[in-house]
Structure formats: C-alpha cells, structure tokens
Amino acid sequence: MTTTTPTPSRSDGPVAACRPTVCSTDQKLQDTRPTRIGVTDSSPSTGVTDESSFYATRGAFEGLPGRVADGYAWPAYDSHSLDRVPGTAAAALGVGFDRSLPAAAVPDGEYENVVVLLIDGYGWDRFQAGERPALLDRLAAAGETTPITSVYPTETAAAITSLNTGRTPAEHGLLGWNLRLPSVDRTVQTLPFLTRPADDARIAAADADGDTTAGADGDTTADADGDTTAGADGDTAAADSGPVAASTAPTAPSVPAETPPTDLTTATDGAVNGTDLFDGRSVYERLADAGVESHAIQPSRVVGGPYGEVATAGAQRHGVDSVAAFALSIRRQLAAATEPTYVYAYWPNVDSAAHGAGTRSPDYDAELAAVCAAVERELDRLDDATAAETLLLATADHGHRQSAPSEAVDLSALPAVWGNLVRHDDGRPVLPTGGPRNLHLHVQPGTVDTVREALAAASFEARILDGQTAVDDGLFGTGEVSPKLRERAGDLIVVPESVGVWFGDEQGKLDFVGQHGGQHPEETHVPFVATPLAEW
Secondary structure (H helix, E strand, C coil), X not given: CEECCCCCCCCCCCCCCCCCCCCCHHHCCHHHCCCCCCCCCCCCCCCCCCXXXXXXXXXXXXXXXXXXXXCEEECCCCCCEHHHHHHHHHHHCCCCCCCCCCHHHCCCCCCCEEEEEEECCCCXXXXXXXXXXXXXHHHHHHCEEEEEECCCCCCHHXXXXXXXXXXXXXXXXXXXXXXXXXXXXXXXXXXXXXXXXXXXXXXXXHHHHCCCCECCCCCECCCCCCCCCEXXXXXXXXXXXXXXXXXXXXXXXXXXXXXXXXXXXXXXXXXXXHHHCCCCCCHHHHHHHCCCEEEEEEEHHHHCHHHHHHHCCCCEEEEECCHHHHHHHHHHHHHHCCCCEEEEEEECHHHHHHHHHCCCCHHHHHHHHHHHHHHHHHHHCCCHHHHHCEEEEEECCCCCEECCHHHCEEHHHCHHHHCCECECCCCCECCCEEECCEEEECECCCCHHHXXXXXXXXXXXXXXXXXXXXXXXXXXXXXXXXXXXXXXXXXXXXXXXXXXXXXXXXXXXXXXXXXXXXXXXXHHEEEEEEEEHHHX
C-alpha cells in the first residue's frame, strides 16, 4: 500500500487557540485561520483525551492535513479538502477545474472513466483502526491512499453539496441538514426538502389562536392594546424587553414523535424550490460542457426530489433499492460507456448504522462489509478493457464522533438560551438549525452575551463562535462567500467537543451514538483512495 501524506508547513509559532468552552468575538476566532498544515512540535496540544479514540495518541496525527488544537480540527481547504475531489476526478479525465487535490494523490495514467465511490460516514480513524473490508485493502494496495479532510460543517448536507458542486460551504451556502429560510419565515430540512414537524406545530398553533406575541409559555398572546412590536431584525418581540430571564422563558413546542413532516413545496405554495437551497452549478453540468457523460447512482429515496434534481443536474440519475443493485449499476454504467464517463456512486447505510450503534459496533462493520463486498464482486466482473481505462476514487463525506446519548444536552432545558431565540412573525422561537454537532442559534438583538454566558455555564465543552466572524475567518471555506451563508449562519454557532446538543422536539437526534457535523478529528478526517482498475 502506498500512502501519500501532506507535508506539514512551518509557522511562526503556535497559533492562539480558544479553550474548548468559549471562543468570544473579542478573540476574533484566531484558531479558525488555516495557517498550518499538519501537527508540529510548536503546535498546541491536540487535546484529544478520549482514550478510546484512535486520535488519543499524538502519533495518530502525524502527516494528517489540516490543523488540530485542543481536540478540534480545521479543514485543509488550501490543499486536501473534500471540495477538491470533483476537480481531481475531472483532471483524470483531462478536464480542468479550478481546484483539485495534489497530483501525488492520484496514480499517473490515462483514464476514460472515473468512479467516485462515496461511503457515507467512513472516517480515517475507521480506515486505519477498524475492520477493513477486502475491497479497501485491495484498492489501497494497488493505488494511492491519502488522508483528506471534510468541509465544515461535517454534515452530509454540506459535504455532499461540496461534492456535487466542487465548492466549499462558504461558496454554496448550504450549512446543514436544518436550515433557516428567512424568505418564507421557516426552518426546513434540506436534502429531503421537508418542513420540520416542530415548525409545523408552531404554525398550526399560531393559526389556531390567531395571535402574534410570544407569552411566557411560548404560546402567542395579544398585547394589552392588541398590537405587536417589531424587533431590530423585523421579527416580532416585546419592545425593549431585554434578555429573557429563566423564569419567563418560553418552552419548546411539544410535538408527538409520530408527527410527519410536510413536503416543502406544498407547505410554501411553491415559493421554495431546489435552487433556493444552495449556490453554484453542478460538477456534472461543467463536465458535460467538456464532453464528459455523468451518472449519479444513489438509493431511490434520495436520487430525485428538488435538492437532488438541482445537485445532480447534468447527470443521468439511477435510483437503486439494494446494495446489490447499487454495485451492479456501477458496473453497468462503466460497461456501457462509449465516451469519457464520470460515475458518482453514493451509499448511505454505513452512516445510518453509525448513528444507531456507533462506528465500533457489529452493525457498522456489517454495513461497511456489505457495500464493499457488493462493489468488489461487480468490479471483479468488469471486462479487462473497461478496467484498464477506469480510475476508482473511494472516499467519504465525514467520519463520526462516538458519543453517549445519556450525556446529550437538551437545549430546551436551558431557558436563558431558549427564551432568547429570535422570533418568527407569529412570535414563537426560531428553532436551532444545523445539527447537534453544528448548532446555529438565531438570537434576539442584545442577547448574544447572555446566551453565550448561559452556554458557557452549561455542563458540556464546546466552541461558541460568533457566526459572521466564523464565516469571515474561513471556517466554512475559502472563495467568494455566498449571500445565502451570510443570512443563514447563526448569531452564535456551538461546536461541541463530544456530545450532541439539540432539543426535545427532535429527540431522535439526542439518541444518536455516532454523530457528525463538528470539528472532532473523528468527524473531519476521511480516506481518499485512488486506484487504477488496470492494477486491480
């Protein structure tokens, strides 16, 4: 096996790092600057203290891209990040994109076909220390293996969009599974293009009572004179009321677990479509301009829909309903190719197993083994001529942080936080967006310090960031910042060190064992294996 690793670059000394508990605006988020690649003797402690983690020993970081300090990792946007994978695949087909991984990451050769095999939720730690299937051993032995980083956030919605556009989250603007869309006064689920049941309950309650001012219990009640007062940002709130005290904070809306979401197109009367979710052309449209045919192979439940139709525009979409059909479709697209061909093949079940049981579980190993065995079988059946002109790139969108659900934090139990969230037009709190490891809080004017202090006093460790400063300092990536990101980023962004932080109405997220979205090395670092199938 050949492994290529980035060369650590020198710095002028240690980069100042905030302690994991709080990073204030005054500190200007100095630790988000992408100033160094790798870990050197002059760098701050890596700070990973979980002895069960692959990254608990300093040696685990040697040669890895990005910077790690105090247990948090930063994407290597300038050289080894996930948004560079499409450009790397395009370069192998003779098409020039504006960014790619270093040339050493891909074996020299002339290729007519490239397959990007994306295994959702497969981190570098599991590639190195987990039960590795034969497929990955064979690919690594015959090709080049390079550790790379995901993007921030390490959420599928953001990372997959980077793979579909070749852009960082800063550029495309989709920052998580849950997103605030101010234009329709909603928070939504992005990839499935659905409403959030907790938001639906809020709207239904508002319709039922017809009032527009938030009361102490979170329900809307009229002012004494029946009027409402707009806050500085245009949302309704009590005039000059200041931060909400714990004793008067509204509670989170109660939503039965079986309450289904609503299709977003229906819920907004068509006001929102797939193009509203992110900026940037798909890589498949750009490849089509250069004469390359593209295919996107995904489970049937995710292959279409408003997001999928825009994200994979320019590709032929193939929905599959089993891992066997997934692998067979890869072989069929390669065997039928008569012109340069790009195949994007995405499989999510490994990620699902990680959420339910963790990455160190038999469930996780079984799902990983299943997809790898199916793909290996079909690659072995490729005819020699097709194999000789095909390059396979195996990677992942993120890894997983192992966590204990019993330690998860229910944000709605922190009244000084929940009570100071900014209000919708009907007076109810704007729900947190992002995810449990990438928590965006939209708070009322004048309450940022109060909310920050409440979070800092809570019983979990996290980086607490000013949203716009995090954007400016490059946490979400390099390139021209999308206006969508500007309007969606929380006033405060909470990046927990180990636990999940969410709220009771979406309780399932607090029950996850494997989690992702944050900056722990288990989440940020993934394998990139490039193998000419001629060497297979």
